[in-house]
Amino acid sequence: MTEKHTHGQSLANVHSSVDTNKATGWKRLLAFIGPAYLVSVGYMDPGNWATDIAGGSAFGYKLIWVLFASNLIALLLQSLAARLGIVRGLDLAQASKHNYPRFVNFWLYILAQLAIIACDLAEIIGMAIGLKLLFNLPLIWGVSLTITDTVLMLWLMNKGMRKLEGFIVSMIFIIGLSFLIEMFIVKPDVVEIAKGFIPGNLFSGDKIHQQMLYIAIGIIGATVMPHNLYLHSSLVQTRKINRTDEGIRTSIKFNLIDTTVALNLAFFVNAAILILAAGAFFRNGYFQVAEIQDAYKLLEHIFGATAPTLFAIALIASGQSSTITGTLAGQIIMEGHINLRIEPWLRRLLTRFLAIVPAVFTILHYGDSGLGNLIILSQVVLSLQLGFAVIPLIHFTSDKKRMGRFAISTKVKVVAWASAILIVSLNAKLVYDQIGDWLTGNKAADIYIYIFVVPIVIFIALLLVYVFVRPLIFKYKETPVYVPHGLAEVLDEMDAITYHHIGVTIDFSKNDRDSIRHALMQGGKKARYTLIHIVETAGARYHGTDVMDNETQSDVDNLDKYVDEVKALGYHAVSQIGFGLPAKAITAIVKKDEIDFLVMGSHGHKVIKDLIYGSTVDKVRHNVNIPVLIVKQRKR
Template sequence: MTSDPAPTPEQTTGWRLSPGEPSLAGMFGTIPTRAKGPFWRKLIAFLGPGYLVAVGYMDPGNWATSLAGGSKYGYALLTVALVSNIMAVVLQSLCTRLGVGAGRDLAQACRDAYPRWVSWPLWLSAEIAITATDLAEVIGTAIGLNLLFGIPLELGVVITAADVFLVLALQAFGFRWIEAFVVALLGVIAACFAIQIAMADPDWGAVIRGFAPTTRVLTEPGMLYLALGILGATVMPHNLYLHSGLVQTRGFGHSPAEKHEAIKLATIDSTIALTFALTINASILILAAATFHHAGQTDVAELDQAHAFLAPLLGSTLAPTLFGIALLACGLNSTVTATLAGQIVMEGFIQFRIKPWLRRMVTRLIAIVPAVVVTIIAGEKGTGQLLILSQVVLSLQLPFAVVPLVMFTASRAKMGEFVAPRWLSVAAAMIAAIIIALNIKLVFDYATGG
């Protein structure tokens, strides 16, 4: 198929501005797809972007919230992981629809639809979310280096600035190499947790019951705080911008039929990837519940704590090593996706292009400062709380990305024949309402000391 350089005139109806340059211009439409052939061959060409989005499930900040939730509440918060996954599937399907159907990533759509006094605050909100994500990566990668190689946290935080060269090297080889790198590291993470859970031998009956809904999340402020952290680490704001741009790396053609098929295939890709990521996300919580909570260690929130406790609890020195390897792999993975998301956000909102390495260095340096300060003042103990806080910040930023996404994809004037089905828009609107309501309750509880 041939790639579509810009949306057709019919698709620009309802937008205030023209789309301008395509999303991720250097990679736009560079991956060929199949116009004919068996379904599985067509699908293979679209597999990839969903796994980059799924990396959000394994962000180091998610480890902190899942470890804290599993150690304190056992398997109870598995239901939050499941609900978050369902929300992610729905919202990411809207991202593919926006990217393919309207030919815009979410940042471009906000710029094209809103006046500057609206789009610029949304841009700042997106940058805050990316900085919070980067903060989690800095701390997680530094802890991984410390656990595996004994590198001091302060030095590890500084070393993480060098990851920009990894991203640059991958981009030089082409986008398929980036996807292959991410998928390979996901495989490493999955293997590490599979072995650790086999060692932990959890109560599988309790695991299944943990996926059942519980009202405790709403009645216990501490559980709500961790639940929102899990939600923020799962349905991450930058993933919505990222996915709506990544789907446009495929050369899916420009006819309505080709675009409808591209939306279907890209949605299948993201759904498979997010379902796989749910197993990883749940594995972190299950491991914490089966080891720490079962042994009465109900206050494990620090990654180094978890690393230290695994060997005596599981009776094997292999477990903490696998934990450190998985943590380092997850930090490297998150680096790649945060870099791409930052590029999409800056170019889409304000049409400002800078070299990827410079963009990466700026955001990484912003994240390094609080990480270094906390590490020096509070030591290792403060890093876990900072990780959880970063995830709650992501949850508080979610509405500023979710609401525009739902509004755009529900508008026939903006989407034309690619408008989301009514049932999907209603489901997405309910998800947005739930996220906003939970955030309001969280702020109210902590403002009133509840």
């Protein structure tokens, strides 16, 4: 059923790190619980707050149906993402790398990265506003201070996946409890809430309906987040399952339960925010509360000090938790689409810096009042990117050749494509209306719109068409896949010198041959050899234990090839796979297996490259008390 593992694992350092096979009954269900909760925090970030507050204050309860429909679409798409990860052992970015050319994958990566930056922008602004509301800290300071949350995130990553999940769940609890208390304070109109579930018209040409459509698309973008599809397809692979039809079917079922519960909790939080805005502001005549800080002030004015304090605390919790999942998604799309793996702290800083720049510019140029509109704009950007994640996802999960009996049914396919058409159509209308407003609003800017904006829109539209059409034309063809490391090389007979138990680090590069050769020369045929490879995908880094995703299986297969070839040459060899941070994992294996000599390959990185990719050799040398032979890669 499963395809040949010929590519890198998603989140390899945590791939299959949670064993679901030992538990039975409800405990087995609990073993699957987790991935959807990490995903769900993205549905409760400050971007959702801004769109929900804007919609509730401007139109009362009328847009609850948009929120509900968005949640149903999100539930469908997230379940498809989970199915892709479980059945094929691929995250969405890796599957795209299989099916689209490098050029297309590059632009898919750029668009996905823009979506993550837009999401991070909302989290920055939300955190800064929360700090100002609680501590009266100027927004420009708050925005600048948000870069320090990188330290917290990396600390949690190093503590392991369970502690990370515990932190996320505690943040969700704070958010939910805060809004539950606020509902008792506001006392919304239950009958009007029920009427809000009845769909309304968004497509009339007047300004009011244009504004309603704009906010509705923002709600869709804030609810159905594209980077969450990448994240979910990877996180489900942290569960170790039986790769039988029954094991896969059980995994799909339990992950669907996990997704349903988590996303419905997120819906209730978002609905609570919109209902809060409708009950507190729209009902009292405050129709244009698009600013989160204005909502805080009005809550204080109407209900006293308790409600706004809870509001600010929940806002900070929301931004902090969403930051972590956004970073993880960034690693997945970078490794999947463009085959680039860099240190998590550097990736986090780059994303945060790119998000801070527009926030600081907005504050300096437009003042604090411009941040609310910037948050809503960021959510619209998220929605505009959705088609580039949703269309490939539906193609991949519909592919009976690769999904086998787990390909989605015709009914699910129809609903999924209808959702995709709805999303793309709403976005197309939004772009058309916005360009029309720009052209009529400022005649002097027409030339710039035609030179810069229109060509970009045409390029994105053509790219979307290509993404849709290619899997139909080349249905059973895949482009060659490149992973962060290569395949095993053929080994020849080598001279050897004597040693006892020698460890050799393997990274599936041209350096492997020299590393193994030096090791065999040290120990000869009397020594034992342990070939060590560390899986360091995002998942493996977070879990720090074995995760049998696609990259891990590929690495196991390649490492076994080396072991078999070394054995064929008359040497005693075994393989050892580690997970997580390379230096830490290598050190643990050396100590556990009582290795008395270690051979490591060096790529000769300089200071800048070591900062980007990490310097493993130096860290291992300082962490072990055995000789370490460093074999520098030779130019060939």
